[in-house]
Structure formats: structure tokens, C-alpha cells
Amino acid sequence: MGAITWRNRAATAIGVALALVVAVLVATPGESRAQVSLNVDLASDAGPSTGVGLGFLYGVTGDGTQPSNALLEPLRMNAFRAGGHMTRGWIEDGYRYGPATQTIVDSLVSQAERFTAEPYEAQYQVILSDVYGAYGGQGANTMYPCDNGDCSNWATFVRTIAGTLRDTGMPMSYDIWNEPDIDIFWTRGINSPQYFQMWDTAVREIRAVDPDAVILGPSFAYTPDRRPEQWQTWLAHTKTANTLPDWIANHTLGVIDDPVTVGEDTLEMLAANGIPELPMSANEYQPSNMQQANVLAWYLARFAQSDYTNALRGNWFCCLTPNLTGLLTQTANGWQPTGLWWTMRAYADMTGTLVDTSGQVGGTAISAAKDSAEERVVTVIGDINGRTGSTSVRYDGLSATPWLVSNGNVHVRVERIPEQAPLSAPQVVFEQDMSAAGGSITVPLNIQQAHDAYTVYLTPGGQGGGDDSGALRSAASNRCLDVPNQSTTNGTRLQIYDCWTGANQQWTATANGELSVYSGANRKCLDASNGGTANGTQAIIWSCHGGANQRWNRNANGTITNAASGLCLDVSGAAAANGTPVILWSCNGGSNQRWTLQ
Known part of the structure; x- marks a missing residue:
């Protein structure tokens, strides 16, 4: 999660555990290989393009007013996750509702008023453990929920927060405890009797107070493929106790947690336990040491093809700085976009209907969407290994998009998004009309630098000028x-x-x-x-x-x-x-x- 303490202390521990797979999954950065050929089939629909990945963990001011709409609206944010961080909340107030907790509630309400309304209509995920004050670094004498078997104070906390937010009339979602499998957040043992007392109490209190609220969990740091026994124990208990959440939430912060693979593994584990498919939220993604445009493009391309319902970028600059989890950089002229921002901006343009692609070739991921209303096809390309060199994208099925062909041509624009901060705009490296006479076109591009992301825009031909x-x-x-x-x-x-x-x-x-x-x-x-x-x-x-x-x-x-x-x-x-x-x-x-x- 986004606490400074987690990023500086726990990141080291989890990093060691996950780094063993780096040599297998990640090639040498900047490695140049033979040409990679990618494919997009415009005649093969793959479902609506819903912008999975366009969410954020914190990264805005406490009152929710910054960043400006000019920097946020183009990203089509559809999920936001927070829990205060300006005070220690319930802990600071002596385990009662006091001014520190009120400060956090005021923040939640202000942010939700902006983000749950148009144009965003985002899912607002309240991190109850952060409101409680257990976001890392809490004192050794902290009273944890259900200590000594007594859950009454915890029940009062959950009931009070859920009731107060219910009365605002805004839709709320609740993430009960963030990363309970990391001991700087939860010191009482994952899947211990006390943990399940805490979990079950919270689920029952929320459902009693606000039946319309969405409950997410378990928000484990480790995915099912990394800790299957942990997940199996949790699923078995919550199914038996009738305290399964409405959504499954987990992190994809490991190197490399492929959203497609993790999503499939999670649904398989649900099915193996006789649990029907549930919506899924990857509520933190992209590792701290891989904050580059090519990596973000890879994650977004993979999320587009995954089983997740939404996904939120992890925050390694936590928490109330309005940098959208590092997508913006501060300059003398205020907050400005970086290469990461432009990468997400291009992905946000992937509206309409997803189409089938070659998915992932080596470490190069590609996703594309067609939108007849906007008369465009948008493609996002990122290589997780930082491969450089020649690449081609073949677009088949042009007959399925007659609105894209004008006077026998399709207009092609290829944009390079370098890892740069600030970055005023992507670099157009190729732009011209291409003949659609054969029913397909092949677009060339050359990945210049290891951390580059690339986008391809197809629009109706005839946009080029004469000689x-x-x-x-x-x-x-x-x-x-x-x-x-x-x-x-x-x-x-x-x-x-x-x-x-x-x-x-x-x-x-x-x-x-x-x-x-x-x-x-x-x-x-x-x-x-x-x-x-x-x-x-x-x-x-x-x-x-x-x-x-x-x-x-x-x-x-x-x-x-x-x-x-x-x-x-x-x-x-x-x-x-x-x-x-x-x-x-x-x-x-x-x-x-x-x-x-x-």
C-alpha cells in the first residue's frame, strides 16, 4: 500500500521474496532482438473496452481538488482507493470517533463527491485499515481489532464509519484491511483466529449498516500463484462463514505479476472451492523499481485482456501529493505530465470494443480497441523486458471497419512515448495514409529506447496533405x-x-x-x-x-x-x-x- 513506511521497509522484504523470479521473467533491459511481428484482428471482437487499469491509489490532495480536471479527465479514471493518511484516525483518537477520525472522514467525503460524480463515476474504495490508522509505522502498543477476543471496539469503528459514509448518499466500497499478509500492517498473523474475527466482524457490520455497499478483499500482497495455501485457507473460511466479499481484491506488485495469468489463477481457485465468479480488482499494480513507460504500457495492455473488472496503480510516492501516483511531475509551472501520464492517456483512448491481438510475443504486449463513433482504432504496445529494435503491427480485417477506410486508405499515426519528465507530448515517428486495398496494412515501428511505450492510431484516410x-x-x-x-x-x-x-x-x-x-x-x-x-x-x-x-x-x-x-x-x-x-x-x-x- 501507499504508506512511506511500507515503501521503505516492507518493500525490501517482499522484494527479496519475489526477486527470485526476475531472472526467469525479465530479460536484460534494452535487449535488442530480431524483429517482433504483432497482429491485430479488427474483425474479431473481444468485448467492450472498459479501461481496466485506469485507477489510482491515493495521489490526490486530501480535499480531492487537485490535480485539475485538465490533467485527470483525459485519463478516464474509473476507480480510486484511499483512507486518509493525514492523521492516525481511530488510533490517534484513543479508539473512538474524534477529530483525527473526523479529518479523515471529511477527506473521504470530499474526494468521493468529486470522483463518484460525472465525468468519472469511479468506484471509491475506502481502506478501513488506513482510517483506523494502521498503515505502517503504528506503535508497538497499538490495540488491534479483536485483541484478546474482544471485537466490540472494532465493531463500533466499522459501524460508525460505514454509517457516516452511508448517510452521504454516495456509493461506497470497503477494503477491510490492506495487506494483512505483511506484518507492518497486521501483526496478529494472517489467517489466524484473530484475523478471521476481525474480517467476519467487519463484513457483518457493513452489511447490516449499508447493504448497498460493496465489500472488497482480501487485499493480499501476494497473489494466489505465489501463496496458494494462504488463499485456499482464506477462501475456505469466508465461504463457510458466509463472509465472502462482493469483489475479490488483490495486489499485482510482484516481478512480474501478469494480470492475465493472475486473473485466470484467481478464478480457477474460486471455482475449485465451489465459489462462482466474482468481480475482481487489482487494487495495486506495477512494482516500485519498474516505474517506466514501457512497463506501464505492458501492464495496461495485459489488463485489457484480463479477467479483472478494474485495476489501480500502486503509489510509491504516497500519499497526498497530487501527482497521480507519479504520472505527474512538479515544475516551476505547476504539475506537468510525464511519459507515464501520456501512456495512460493513450490507453484511455482505447474506447469502444476490444479486438483480438497477438496478446504477448516474447515480452511485447499489445492491446487494441476500435470505436466506430470516434472513427478510430487505438493500439497500445509495451515490452516488459525493455526490448529495442524493429517491430511491425499487421492489422487484418479492415473490411469489418468500413468507416476506417476513406478513398481506399487508412491514416496511420505512430507515437513514441519516451520515459521523460516532464513530457509535453509524445513524439510522432510515423504518420501517413496507407492503402487498404489488400484488406490489411502493416505498420512499421522501431523501439528506440528500452523504456519507450508506443501507440498506434488508425483513423479514416485522406488526412494527409498534397505535395x-x-x-x-x-x-x-x-x-x-x-x-x-x-x-x-x-x-x-x-x-x-x-x-x-x-x-x-x-x-x-x-x-x-x-x-x-x-x-x-x-x-x-x-x-x-x-x-x-x-x-x-x-x-x-x-x-x-x-x-x-x-x-x-x-x-x-x-x-x-x-x-x-x-x-x-x-x-x-x-x-x-x-x-x-x-x-x-x-x-x-x-x-x-x-x-x-x-
């Missing part, structure tokens, strides 16, 4: 992209040179993504030499053939990126002298990678 001609002027030197000595020989390496009106500096950007020089029989295209996708690949001229290494995207920030590699057209070494070679290089925002066609 545009002029000199390509470098922002760094004010010199122009130049074919030395006005050569027309294939393989001639390009350079920058003082601008003039010669034909060897006049470039034409075509609707299909080419940048060509000269005309007629001498027409040549800007070409990544030998189809290279590595830093330092030479920019040359070559007879036009329509290959991906001759297709270029002119981006709003002035960069020009190659369709095959995603690399930027770059003046080598950021030099400004006449004759400096022009190459391809990882995009870095430098002025030597910005160009103007004029």
Missing part, C-alpha cells in the same frame, strides 16, 4: 539539405550547405511520405542507406521505390523521422559547417534535428 516543395533548412545552422555537386548518382551521401536555389536543394514532400529531389528521369528519394535502422545510418539519395526506408514523417516539432526506424534526420555531431554529413540518429529534440521545408 509540398522547397528547401529543407536546418534549424541549428540555417543551412540546407544538399546533394553534393548536384549529383544524381544512387548512394550519394547528403550534407548541409549554404542555401541557394539549385535543384539539388529543392525537396518535394509527397502524400505517401517520400522526400524527393530532382524530377523526371533524374528523380531521387531521400533514403536511409541499405535500409539501416541504427544510429549513424547515412542519409543518401536513391531511385524511388516506396520502401519504408524512403518514407518520412514531418512532425509538428520540426523533426523528420524515418518510417522504418523512427530515427530522426540529424546533422552529424550537431555541427554547423558546410559539408557536415546528414545521418539518422535517435531523436533527442536538438536543433540539429529540426528542419523547415520552405
Whole structure:
């Protein structure tokens, strides 16, 4: 959970226990492999896209007013989990309802008033153990629920909180005790007689006071596949005692807790105990040491294909800082998005209907959704291992989305989301119309950095402009992209040179993504030499053939990126002298990678 004490103390203990699987499940970060081919079948529906993963554990101010709607609404938050954290609540008040508890209740009400209403209509999960004050670091003399077999004070606490929140008229969900299998939160033993006294009492009190409330649990830190006996004991007792929760809630914080696998294992364990399927909440996900865009994209892609009903990002910056669990970073101009925010923003655009994909190839996960009302298909791609290199996405079944094809074309935009804070916008690395004549298209992308996430947007064709001609002027030197000595020989390496009106500096950007020089029989295209996708690949001229290494995207920030590699057209070494070679290089925002066609 989000307490500083949990993150600094318990994280070490649980990390050691789970780290044994890292070598098996996680490859070397940044490992480059052979091209990965991914598939999306637009004709094969996989159910509604419900945004599983668009939830948060804390990460807003206590009064719920920050972050602003401008930063929160685009994420379509659908679940929120909190329990105060500004006081020790019931413990601080001497185990009665006093000002410390009232402060927390006021916070819960303020947050719920915002988040359970439109446009969010989120499930609000109250962490009762946090309201009680047991969020890690409580004193050794703390009285725990049902100590010495006496549950009366605990029953009063649960009844008072549930009744007070019921009277607000807002829908409430209750998470009874967070991570009882971690002893800094619950010191009386998991699945001990006292634990079950605590659990059963809380369930019965909530159901008596507010029958409409949703109860979630057990909120174990460990998944069923990691501690099957623990889960088996808990399920057997709660079934027999008639205190099963309405939703199953658990964490997916281990390295690596795959939401698809964990969800399947949990439902199988329910079935083995004769328990029908229940809604499931992954109420904390993504490990503390894997807070990168590629990892978040992987989790979101997997959650979209899992059996979970909702999922909430864990908070490793806990708890009342309005950074949306680390998706925002504070600057002189206030809170600003990071690469993590943009990754979740793209996933939030996955509205409409999920479609079948290749799921996971190696460590690369992909999910996609089509939305005829919005006239778009949105795809999210993330590699859990930090793989870099060439990747392709084949979209089949275009006949099932006739609204996506215009004049025989589909418009494709590929966005790279780097691990960067702040990040003003994703980098468009490929954008052009592609022919849908064959009923499918294959979109190339090149994963440049280990922590990159990628998104692909398909929209109706015909959004590209016509031919545009002029000199390509470098922002760094004010010199122009130049074919030395006005050569027309294939393989001639390009350079920058003082601008003039010669034909060897006049470039034409075509609707299909080419940048060509000269005309007629001498027409040549800007070409990544030998189809290279590595830093330092030479920019040359070559007879036009329509290959991906001759297709270029002119981006709003002035960069020009190659369709095959995603690399930027770059003046080598950021030099400004006449004759400096022009190459391809990882995009870095430098002025030597910005160009103007004029």
C-alpha cells in the first residue's frame, strides 16, 4: 500500500521474496532482438473496452481538488482507493470517533463527491485499515481489532464509519484491511483466529449498516500463484462463514505479476472451492523499481485482456501529493505530465470494443480497441523486458471497419512515448495514409529506447496533405539539405550547405511520405542507406521505390523521422559547417534535428 513506511521497509522484504523470479521473467533491459511481428484482428471482437487499469491509489490532495480536471479527465479514471493518511484516525483518537477520525472522514467525503460524480463515476474504495490508522509505522502498543477476543471496539469503528459514509448518499466500497499478509500492517498473523474475527466482524457490520455497499478483499500482497495455501485457507473460511466479499481484491506488485495469468489463477481457485465468479480488482499494480513507460504500457495492455473488472496503480510516492501516483511531475509551472501520464492517456483512448491481438510475443504486449463513433482504432504496445529494435503491427480485417477506410486508405499515426519528465507530448515517428486495398496494412515501428511505450492510431484516410516543395533548412545552422555537386548518382551521401536555389536543394514532400529531389528521369528519394535502422545510418539519395526506408514523417516539432526506424534526420555531431554529413540518429529534440521545408 501507499504508506512511506511500507515503501521503505516492507518493500525490501517482499522484494527479496519475489526477486527470485526476475531472472526467469525479465530479460536484460534494452535487449535488442530480431524483429517482433504483432497482429491485430479488427474483425474479431473481444468485448467492450472498459479501461481496466485506469485507477489510482491515493495521489490526490486530501480535499480531492487537485490535480485539475485538465490533467485527470483525459485519463478516464474509473476507480480510486484511499483512507486518509493525514492523521492516525481511530488510533490517534484513543479508539473512538474524534477529530483525527473526523479529518479523515471529511477527506473521504470530499474526494468521493468529486470522483463518484460525472465525468468519472469511479468506484471509491475506502481502506478501513488506513482510517483506523494502521498503515505502517503504528506503535508497538497499538490495540488491534479483536485483541484478546474482544471485537466490540472494532465493531463500533466499522459501524460508525460505514454509517457516516452511508448517510452521504454516495456509493461506497470497503477494503477491510490492506495487506494483512505483511506484518507492518497486521501483526496478529494472517489467517489466524484473530484475523478471521476481525474480517467476519467487519463484513457483518457493513452489511447490516449499508447493504448497498460493496465489500472488497482480501487485499493480499501476494497473489494466489505465489501463496496458494494462504488463499485456499482464506477462501475456505469466508465461504463457510458466509463472509465472502462482493469483489475479490488483490495486489499485482510482484516481478512480474501478469494480470492475465493472475486473473485466470484467481478464478480457477474460486471455482475449485465451489465459489462462482466474482468481480475482481487489482487494487495495486506495477512494482516500485519498474516505474517506466514501457512497463506501464505492458501492464495496461495485459489488463485489457484480463479477467479483472478494474485495476489501480500502486503509489510509491504516497500519499497526498497530487501527482497521480507519479504520472505527474512538479515544475516551476505547476504539475506537468510525464511519459507515464501520456501512456495512460493513450490507453484511455482505447474506447469502444476490444479486438483480438497477438496478446504477448516474447515480452511485447499489445492491446487494441476500435470505436466506430470516434472513427478510430487505438493500439497500445509495451515490452516488459525493455526490448529495442524493429517491430511491425499487421492489422487484418479492415473490411469489418468500413468507416476506417476513406478513398481506399487508412491514416496511420505512430507515437513514441519516451520515459521523460516532464513530457509535453509524445513524439510522432510515423504518420501517413496507407492503402487498404489488400484488406490489411502493416505498420512499421522501431523501439528506440528500452523504456519507450508506443501507440498506434488508425483513423479514416485522406488526412494527409498534397505535395509540398522547397528547401529543407536546418534549424541549428540555417543551412540546407544538399546533394553534393548536384549529383544524381544512387548512394550519394547528403550534407548541409549554404542555401541557394539549385535543384539539388529543392525537396518535394509527397502524400505517401517520400522526400524527393530532382524530377523526371533524374528523380531521387531521400533514403536511409541499405535500409539501416541504427544510429549513424547515412542519409543518401536513391531511385524511388516506396520502401519504408524512403518514407518520412514531418512532425509538428520540426523533426523528420524515418518510417522504418523512427530515427530522426540529424546533422552529424550537431555541427554547423558546410559539408557536415546528414545521418539518422535517435531523436533527442536538438536543433540539429529540426528542419523547415520552405
